[in-house]
Amino acid sequence: MNELQQAARSNLIFGLHVHVGMEDRKMAIHIANTARYFLPHVYALSTNSPFWESRNTGYKSYRSKVFDKFPRTGIPDYFESIEAYDNFVQLLIKTNCIDDAKKIWWDLRVHPVYNTIEFRICDVPMTIQETITITALFQAICAKIYSLRRQNINFINYQRALINENKWRASRYGIEGKLIDFGKEKEVPVKELIDELLEFVDGVLEDLGSRADVEKVQDIFKQGTGADRQLATFHTTGSLIEVVKTIEASFLA
Numbered sequence: 001m002n003e004l005q006q007a008a009r010s011n012l013i014f015g016l017h018v019h020v021g022m023e024d025r026k027m028a029i030h031i032a033n034t035a036r037y038f039l040p041h042v043y044a045l046s047t048n049s050p051f052w053e054s055r056n057t058g059y060k061s062y063r064s065k066v067f068d069k070f071p072r073t074g075i076p077d078y079f080e081s082i083e084a085y086d087n088f089v090q091l092l093i094k095t096n097c098i099d100d101a102k103k104i105w106w107d108l109r110v111h112p113v114y115n116t117i118e119f120r121i122c123d124v125p126m127t128i129q130e131t132i133t134i135t136a137l138f139q140a141i142c143a144k145i146y147s148l149r150r151q152n153i154n155f156i157n158y159q160r161a162l163i164n165e166n167k168w169r170a171s172r173y174g175i176e177g178k179l180i181d182f183g184k185e186k187e188v189p190v191k192e193l194i195d196e197l198l199e200f201v202d203g204v205l206e207d208l209g210s211r212a213d214v215e216k217v218q219d220i221f222k223q224g225t226g227a228d229r230q231l232a233t234f235h236t237t238g239s240l241i242e243v244v245k246t247i248e249a250s251f252l253a
Helices: 025-046 063-067 082-094 128-150 160-176 190-208 217-223 226-237 240-252
Strands: 015-021 108-110 116-123 178-181 186-189
Touching (some): 025 116, 025 128, 025 160, 025 178, 025 190, 063 160, 116 128, 128 190, 128 217, 160 178, 160 190, 160 226, 178 190, 190 217, 226 240
Antiparallel strands (some): 178 186
16 A cells, blocks of 8 residues: 555455466466466456446456556566566566565466466456356366477467457457457457367366366356346446346355
């Protein structure tokens, strides 16, 4: 609060953090570098914050706009090695930008204490099942990248600026919008790219035992995200009280 002042006082938001265990930090930074590309895809599935201070913001996820006021947030850069990452952290500590690496609040980070990669981009989903589905999808992404690495196969790493374009689209439109397919250099509906992501991770789902949960993505497509359902209630009733009742009933169902 002392350091960030009003940015901290206005930070009345909640997010979903998913930790995926890693066998070593060298593998962790490799997986984190590659997994950055998929952050907007999964983020779009989690969107659940369309309202702010009693207003319809026009975003499916306004939470990220609030958090953007903090330093060291958003999509992380590519780091060529875990040593490069550690040197970056030590420079920030040495120059009194931070007192420890926990003050780095990127959408994805190699955790400074636990042996995990921490995914931090998502809104808190409306239901427990949606939370489990998103968690399983992040786990599957890591397992797939790990498998490719063990086969000495590398996935393309894209620039932070490009991935940020997709993050903005996901926050604004959720699963009803379009993301950029950087390989094809064109816009593609979010749902099509998520279907491609599901094909990408399909081979690891049996070993993980998570196929049933990951396939619940199709339920999110059919029912809409939490933001979609909040907005549907608001458009029908015009009442934020009814929106809250919808959230409560869905979460507790």
